Amino acid sequence: MITLRPADQRGEADLGWLNSQHTFSFASYYDPQHMGFSALRVINDDLVTPGAGFSTHGHRDMEIISYVQSGSITHKDSEGNIKVLSAGEFQLMSAGSGITHSEYNASDSEPLKFLQIWIQPNTLGGTPGYQQKHFGQNEGLTTIASPAGERRDEKRGEKGSGSESGGFELKQDATLSQLILAPKSELVYQIEPGRKLYIHQVAGQLSVEDKSLTPGDGAKITDMQAITLVNASNSQTTALIFDLP
Known part of the structure; x- marks a missing residue:
């Protein structure tokens, strides 16, 4: 949902x-x-x-x-x-x-x-x-903070994952990622069982399944196995994704 x-x-x-x-x-x-x-x-x-x-x-x-x-x-x-x-x-x-x-x-x-x-x-x-x-401006997902400060991008997105190391160590079973999508691109985010997501839109436009986000909008996501994130616009889009217990 x-x-x-x-x-x-x-x-x-x-x-x-x-x-x-x-x-x-x-x-x-x-x-x-x-x-x-x-x-x-x-x-x-x-x-x-x-x-x-x-x-x-x-x-x-x-x-x-x-x-x-x-x-x-x-x-x-x-x-x-x-x-x-x-x-x-x-x-x-x-x-x-x-x-x-x-x-x-x-x-x-x-x-x-x-x-x-x-x-x-x-x-x-x-x-x-x-x-x-x-953390730079790499397209795809960049892990900003996670329980052990590691990157887990490859598990999260099917396209455009980052590759650097060095995220913050967070005292919670949660991961904060920066999402950057180029114009006319998309990314599929896999959600582990029992996890929740919160997406905060920073810049540009983002479609989360059939929902549209503009700057300042947020989306709570529960009871889903994966979501497709689409930038259908002609400009880059940036969002923060919180993967939560």
């Missing part, structure tokens, strides 16, 4: 310096029908004005992924990491037993657009961790 989560039905927070679209309940936005999906708890689509950002605050027992779509982030945390993330980069911060951090738009003139993603871990406590990488 495929259930759409349209972009224009998401929750919204407009704080002046921040405009955030919430796929799932977050902060002042509460919807009992959208509390998360499996271990996926948060997808916030954030637009931050120049020079503004999130002051120092704390987290624990959460796997927090940031994906920069445009602009750049200045990140500082209590583990001593001082980093800048540029457009196209991913970051995974494992909060573990507790971590504080801040995130600011690194530019005084350009807006920052990024996705903030929270995944609930299957182990609590432990030493906080930090991982950061640009």
